Amino acid sequence: xxxxxxxxxxxxxxxxxxxxxxxxxxxxxxxxxxxxxxxxxxxxxxxxxxxxxxxxxxxxxxxxxxxxxxxxxxxxxxxxxxxxxxxxxxxxxxxxxxxxxxxxxxxxxxxxxxxxxxxxxxxxxxxxxxxxxxxxxxxxxxxxxxxxxxxxxxxxxxxxxxxxxxxxxxxxxxxxxxxxxxxxxxxxxxxxxxxxxxxxxxxxxxxxxxxxxxxxxxxxxxxxxxxxxxxxxxxxxxxxxxxxxxxxxxxxxxxxxxxxxxxxxxxxxxxxxxxxxxxxxxxxxxxxxxxxxxxxxxxxxxxxxxxxxxxxxxxxxxxxxxxx
Numbered sequence: 001x002x003x004x005x006x007x008x009x010x011x012x013x014x015x016x017x018x019x020x021x022x023x024x025x026x027x028x029x030x031x032x033x034x035x036x037x038x039x040x041x042x043x044x045x046x047x048x049x050x051x052x053x054x055x056x057x058x059x060x061x062x063x064x065x066x067x068x069x070x071x072x073x074x075x076x077x078x079x080x081x082x083x084x085x086x087x088x089x090x091x092x093x094x095x096x097x098x099x100x101x102x103x104x105x106x107x108x109x110x111x112x113x114x115x116x117x118x119x120x121x122x123x124x125x126x127x128x129x130x131x132x133x134x135x136x137x138x139x140x141x142x143x144x145x146x147x148x149x150x151x152x153x154x155x156x157x158x159x160x161x162x163x164x165x166x167x168x169x170x171x172x173x174x175x176x177x178x179x180x181x182x183x184x185x186x187x188x189x190x191x192x193x194x195x196x197x198x199x200x201x202x203x204x205x206x207x208x209x210x211x212x213x214x215x216x217x218x219x220x221x222x223x224x225x226x227x228x229x230x231x232x233x234x235x236x237x238x239x240x241x242x243x244x245x246x247x248x249x250x251x252x253x254x255x256x257x258x259x260x261x262x263x264x265x266x267x268x269x270x271x272x273x274x275x276x277x278x279x280x281x282x283x284x285x286x287x288x289x290x291x292x293x294x295x296x297x298x299x300x301x302x303x304x305x306x307x308x309x310x311x312x313x314x315x316x317x318x319x320x321x322x323x324x
Contacts, residue, residue, distance in 0.1 A: 020091040027087040032080035039072045049131040062158045070161045111180050123169045130224040171214035173261035178232040186240035193240040
């Protein structure tokens with residue numbers, strides 16, 4: 001894409017978009033191949049919270065022949081999406097940025113860097129804090145059994161465990177994008193900080209409902225996701241206020257520049273004074289040239305009369321001699 005002063009036709013925009021998507025997809029496939037090579041290590045990293053709670057003598061099972069293979073493919077694709085996200089965001093920015101003004105680029109660029117960082121923070125929260133507590137809660141229902149009943153013991157399936165982990169990581173990562181979303185909406189004028197503050201009670205209810213839908217049906221996961229959403233909502237209100245303050249300050253500065261013509265008037269008056277001085281000097285020079293021309297004419301007229309005088313006298317003498 002080009003800048004505003006040189007627009008591109010629609011076909012060139014589509015070609016540019018195709019090239020950007022090609023690089024993004026190529027980066028995804030390359031990272032997918034690398035992640036599949038290390039898939040057992042990645043899966044072992046995801047299983048570690050459960051393994052720490054279950055102990056080293058426990059196992060995981062699979063009940064379908066293709067379950068482990070497709071689980072490894074899902075793990076590789078999940079890790080590739082996470083690793084190649086900066087490349088995708090970079091290609092997206094390279095496609096969009098030339099069509100933005102300088103102030104728009106400076107406004108959107110911080111959010112481009114904040115998006116993967118916030119997603120990583122959400123994933124780290126669920127991995128290091130929520131998952132150990134949730135797995136400990138679920139494993140508390142196991143018991144060895146006695147004479148009146150059979151033992152209850154977890155035999156976790158590989159595919160089901162991965163689906164649950166991916167669901168939690170994506171849920172927390174997406175919820176941590178709330179400040180970015182609301183701040184951008186505030187910059188666009190869709191929402192306001194005061195409006196967000198007035199709707200805080202509704203936001204609390206929606207946050208816990210959203211957490212109940214995305215997380216397993218346990219209190220630990222729901223509270224662990226609901227409370228960060230509320231905190232992020234409060235952070236979004238603060239960011240929206242800062243954005244509105246900057247926008248209002250920029251508008252006031254622009255109005256001051258338009259309403260304060262003192263510098264322009266001073267420059268115009270100075271220019272007019274300079275023009276008047278130039279005109280006066282030109283008039284004085286013209287009058288001086290006229291005086292010089294008049295003096296020149298007077299001085300040139302005298303010799304002509306002096307030259308004409310003797311010629312007339314000589315003619316008179318010739319006539320007298322002829323008469324004699």
